[in-house]
Amino acid sequence: MSTHGAMAPTVAVVRRTWTSAVAAVALACILGVLVTVPWWASQGLQRDFVEFFTLLTMAQMWNLLAGYAGLVSIGQQAFIGIGGYSLYMLGDRGGVHPFGAVVLGGLVAAAISIPAAALAFRLRGGYFAIGTWVIAEVLALLTLNGTDFGLDLGGGVGVTIYSAALLDRGLRAHGTYWLALGAGAGAVLVAYALLCSRVGLALTAIRDDETAARSLGVNVLRTKVLVWIVAAFGCGVAGGVWFLNLVRVDPAAAYTVNWTAYMIFIVVIGGIGTIEGPIVGTIVFFVLQQELANYGVWYLIILGSVAVLVAVFVRGGIWGVVERRFGLNLFPVQRRVRIDPR
């Protein structure tokens, strides 16, 4: 009788850790509290939360693109704009309830992202970045000159979204808040689920070595396009929520590259390539924005400088430092091998 087999350590592949289990419970509690916000918070606070969650959604999407799929897009404002204008088209012209129009707007953005991918994916790296920017510019110019081909979108002045404006005030505020919360929490969960799935494995393989991943049968293009479409959907919904909150949309506000600048600053400062990073980054961004609100454009100059320095010298951002120092991991997507010696 051999004891050899019994002596061998059992090997298990685990993903969850104690911290992550505690974090999951804590986050579920926080989420539970956040759901109740409209019943007790002031209107101002509720609006702040809406802004926070929309920015968080955008940042998570951009992080999926750049941090995991290696696609640095500077054209995500295209999908924010599409989300905003879809809300107007579907809500005011199509008779869809504005809350539904926000979600459908995400689908419109996802649909438009497919031909956009056919163009942008011919370019790589920095040229991909400018290519996405051109696509956003084209959409902005088409929106601006819509009347020339029979689609009146209000030109440079923009349009008021009456279907949203005419909703009952309380209903609109509550609905906008829950949509924003849903988008923010959804973005985090979708990112987490995506990274835990086969797609996540493929992305990690591509990030580490694209050629090797391809030779092992990873469909690199399909994986990247999938992430691109998911990100377009998320930004479309975020745009819808934002302009539902404002009840007005115009091309300058909808298609400004500042959207992407915010996403980049948030993700880079918070920590690119982690799910926690964009959450931390959004909090930092939000606090700085409130603190520096009186200094006009200075807050963008300061944020930009911090982001440049972090991008060059502290690659992992704030969360990267936390992770290295404390080994903290709230959303563990990597698999660990645990060996239990008998």
Place this chain on the structure above:
Amino acid sequence: MLGGLYALFATGLSLVFGVMRLVNLAHGDLIVLASFLSLVIVDNVGWNPFTTLVLVIPLMAALGFALQYLLLNYTLDSGLAPILATFGLSVIIQNALLEQFSADQQRLHVGSIETDSIRITSEISIGWFSLIMFLVAVLLLVGLQLLIRRTRLGRSLRATSDDQRTAQLVGIDNRTLYAVAMAISLVTAAIAGVFLGVYTNFDASSGPARLIFGFEAVIIGGLGSLWGTLAGGIVLGVSQAIGAEISIGWGDLAGNLVFLAILLVRPRGLFPGPEPE
């Protein structure tokens, strides 16, 4: 005629891309910065915008050298960092210009030459200024070509572009070389900035459009080919002019659409250079 200028934007971009695989997303804003530098000198010293080049060129070259040596050289080991850093720079420059000069439209003035023109037939005439601008752009392109093909510096640049590690092995200090390449790139940005400032209005937020035009000229013409870039710039300039004839809002749109069409049909551009390995 604007095509020559677009080719100049494009050359600045593709030079640094060729040498260090860096896409400088702040290139457009640096061109606008050069226009504003010239404007400040014109307003304070009263020089002609062309004379200001004596100061603007060395200033921009020094800025380029410093930027590369102190900051961007640290990004080159990663795919993401250079894009993020130069995009951040773009936002910083844009907002700093906005803070300093407000969002007002500005223009550099050089006197009657702006409006003088050569009449070819009763229908067609060419402005003196746009002709000079085009010739300067072509001369610069030829000069750069000679610099890269004939000089010792050019040889180092080509060697590093081909194989950075081997170039280092034979004694090329690539950190300094990169900084020199960025300095040359910003010399073209300085000249482009002053000429464009005379040719058309500019404001603090004109940078991204300049970047996009330069990039479109590169892709339309084909990567890695200097004359292709010039052709790309001309194609872009002509498309924009035709677009603007159709409807006022359509100038930039037509240029962008031509670019996208070429990207779709001939992704390697109209006049591609040799196939990269």
